[in-house]
Amino acid sequence: MCGIIGYIGSRKAYPILIKGLHxxxxxxxxxxxxxxxxxxxxxxxxxxxxxxxxxxxxxxKGKDCSxxxxxAHTRWATHGVPSEVNAHPHVSETGNLTLVHNGIIExxxxxxxxxxxxxxxxQSETDTEVLVQLIExxxxxxxxxxxxxxRVALKSVFGAYAxxxxxxxxxxxxxxxxxxxxxxxxxxDGDGEFFLASDASPIAExxxxxxxxxxxxxxxxxxxxxxxxxxxxxAETEAEVKEIDLDLSMLDHEGFPHFMLKEIFxxxxxxxxxxxxxxxxxxxxxxxxxxxxxVTSNRRRLLRARRIVIVSCGTSWHAGLIGKQLLEHFCRxxxxxxxxxxxxxxxxxxEPDDVVVAISQSGETADTLAAIQQAKSQGAFVYxxxxxxxxSIARESDTGTYIHVxxxxxxxxxxxxxxxxxxxxxxxxxxxxxxxxxxxxxxEQTIRELIQIPEKxxxxxxxxxxxxxxxxRFTFAHNFLYLGRGWNYPVALEGALKLKEISYIHAxxxxxxxxxxxxxxxxxxxxxxxxxxxxxxxxxxxVSNMQEVISRHGRIIAIVTEGDEQVKGMVEDVIEIPxxxxxxxxxxxxxxxxxxxxxxxxxxxxxxxxxxxxxxSVTVE
Ligand code: M6R
Numbered sequence: 001m002c003g004i005i006g007y008i009g010s011r012k013a014y015p016i017l018i019k020g021l022h023x024x025x026x027x028x029x030x031x032x033x034x035x036x037x038x039x040x041x042x043x044x045x046x047x048x049x050x051x052x053x054x055x056x057x058x059x060x061k062g063k064d065c066s067x068x069x070x071x072a073h074t075r076w077a078t079h080g081v082p083s084e085v086n087a088h089p090h091v092s093e094t095g096n097l098t099l100v101h102n103g104i105i106e107x108x109x110x111x112x113x114x115x116x117x118x119x120x121x122x123q124s125e126t127d128t129e130v131l132v133q134l135i136e137x138x139x140x141x142x143x144x145x146x147x148x149x150x151r152v153a154l155k156s157v158f159g160a161y162a163x164x165x166x167x168x169x170x171x172x173x174x175x176x177x178x179x180x181x182x183x184x185x186x187x188x189d190g191d192g193e194f195f196l197a198s199d200a201s202p203i204a205e206x207x208x209x210x211x212x213x214x215x216x217x218x219x220x221x222x223x224x225x226x227x228x229x230x231x232x233x234x235a236e237t238e239a240e241v242k243e244i245d246l247d248l249s250m251l252d253h254e255g256f257p258h259f260m261l262k263e264i265f266x267x268x269x270x271x272x273x274x275x276x277x278x279x280x281x282x283x284x285x286x287x288x289x290x291x292x293x294x295v296t297s298n299r300r301r302l303l304r305a306r307r308i309v310i311v312s313c314g315t316s317w318h319a320g321l322i323g324k325q326l327l328e329h330f331c332r333x334x335x336x337x338x339x340x341x342x343x344x345x346x347x348x349x350x351e352p353d354d355v356v357v358a359i360s361q362s363g364e365t366a367d368t369l370a371a372i373q374q375a376k377s378q379g380a381f382v383y384x385x386x387x388x389x390x391x392s393i394a395r396e397s398d399t400g401t402y403i404h405v406x407x408x409x410x411x412x413x414x415x416x417x418x419x420x421x422x423x424x425x426x427x428x429x430x431x432x433x434x435x436x437x438x439x440x441x442x443x444e445q446t447i448r449e450l451i452q453i454p455e456k457x458x459x460x461x462x463x464x465x466x467x468x469x470x471x472x473r474f475t476f477a478h479n480f481l482y483l484g485r486g487w488n489y490p491v492a493l494e495g496a497l498k499l500k501e502i503s504y505i506h507a508x509x510x511x512x513x514x515x516x517x518x519x520x521x522x523x524x525x526x527x528x529x530x531x532x533x534x535x536x537x538x539x540x541x542x543v544s545n546m547q548e549v550i551s552r553h554g555r556i557i558a559i560v561t562e563g564d565e566q567v568k569g570m571v572e573d574v575i576e577i578p579x580x581x582x583x584x585x586x587x588x589x590x591x592x593x594x595x596x597x598x599x600x601x602x603x604x605x606x607x608x609x610x611x612x613x614x615x616x617s618v619t620v621e
Contacts, residue, residue, distance in 0.1 A: 020202030028076025363391025
């Protein structure tokens with residue numbers, strides 16, 4: 001977590017850093033800071049604030065922000081509480097060096113004790129402060145320049161880092177490095193102007209040309225010169241320049257009060273983008289077909305798979321649970337779904353033909369990244385389903401399919417979930433067709449229905465006002481139960497996660513039939529129970545589960561298929577979604593749950609896009 005940004009060039013650095021921090025704020029927002037080398041007195045000027053980037057702006061107001069070189073940081077606390085003193089940038093003993101860091105230095109306490117013995121003093125409780133002190137120590141002992149000292153110092157460091165460091169005596173140089181935490185360097189051709197950031201979003205408006213540093217690479221950026229990249233041994237490596245294409249309009253609210261609401265409403269359009277060019281008219285039949293380049297070009301390898309293991313976290317894990325059902329149904333391949341954080345330490349059994357599917361919105365989740373590295377080291381073939389273009393997981397995967405839903409800024413994942421499910425559906429259909437495990441009729445019918453999903457989501461979104469009104473009556477609750485079966489069971493989990501992360505109401509998702517094995521004890525008049533009871537083969541059984549809750553005075557909110565008179569006759573709060581195939585129902589049934597959690601949180605006056613304790617991208621263990 002944490003976002004870092006740096007700039008060196010001919011423009012004023014401060015506005016670029018602040019704007020960039022706002023774009024990176026999704027990565028953490030408990031404190032922020034920036035450092036500039038002033039044009040006026042050539043000294044370092046550092047401003048920090050506990051709280052959000054806006055608080056940093058207040059702290060820096062009216063002060064010297066004149067530099068054309070600077071670094072900045074927005075923090076998600078790991079070591080040390082959110083406070084001004086723990087906020088980055090951190091400064092070295094002499095005050096010459098200052099540094100920002102994203103990641104965790106695992107051996108920081110050992111290094112700290114050693115440095116203390118050499119007379120270094122520490123101001124903060126962070127792991128980061130040892131880095132800047134260590135670099136200065138190496139510099140003072142070896143007499144080497146900043147770039148070499150960074151390289152040498154990093155050889156003694158265990159853990160994850162993306163860092164940027166500047167030296168007040170050298171206002172034309174910025175040094176950066178990474179291991180297991182992302183770092184992108186934007187290059188403005190010919191101008192010797194550089195931007196660096198934790199992802200490309202703060203850079204994209206200045207340049208399309210990006211170098212993603214690789215693990216254990218050090219970037220040396222000098223004003224007016226070419227970027228140089230070295231490994232930790234000092235050998236120069238090739239900086240591969242990639243061209244990015246980011247839709248910057250996606251980085252604004254566009255008239256919505258919050259990113260989350262905008263992203264919920266984005267779904268019809270971005271899901272069309274996700275299918276664009278992948279669901280195509282066949283020249284040989286009247287029906288469209290799914291063509292995924294990752295499946296086509298790895299057909300033989302994928303057909304060999306006797307088992308698929310899906311690894312992911314959070315909402316992406318819920319999408320994985322739907323992916324399991326899709327792949328097993330259409331491809332008849334056994335699928336396991338593992339939390340990446342458990343898989344990586346579980347001594348997993350990987351057979352030579354296994355395929356590991358990694359699902360991640362950001363493409364930077366530390367546990368998911370480590371899980372695929374573990375799987376690859378044991379010979380698995382890794383298929384990434386990622387939103388973050390050029391992200392670490394996308395680069396580490398053997399092949400993959402981007403979900404192409406545009407940047408997701410709200411901490412609560414919404415459009416990424418539906419994008420992941422659409423991609424999983426397309427993979428299952430394409431692979432099932434290649435394997436011959438799906439009937440032509442079912443294949444065609446599923447594609448035809450999938451194409452209809454964006455319009456059907458629009459019909460769910462038309463009920464936004466009704467859901468808002470309903471939500472306002474449920475802010476009293478301290479607990480919620482979400483129940484679903486089959487295809488809708490992962491939706492119950494996802495609905496519960498959405499509610500707890502932004503409204504701080506405890507919520508649990510359960511398979512509806514499991515309720516009688518324990519959770520039913522919780523049901524009383526104070527307990528809202530959300531049933532996802534769309535039409536499918538278990539519909540009557542879930543209606544019976546509803547009766548059991550009604551008998552115990554539970555307050556039911558039911559998500560049903562349009563025209564369902566039976567449930568409407570039983571409960572007051574009913575949200576209807578259009579009819580679709582059972583396997584596609586999650587793409588519709590999740591939408592009212594996204595809106596419900598959003599409106600409950602807004603009604604409670606909470607910060608929907610930046611809920612407490614969370615960060616969008618979990619790049620630490
Ligand atoms: O970027 P990823 O999809 O790998 O992130 C995984 C989880 O951290 C993420 O889904 C998290 O649970 C969201 N806040 C859920 O809304």
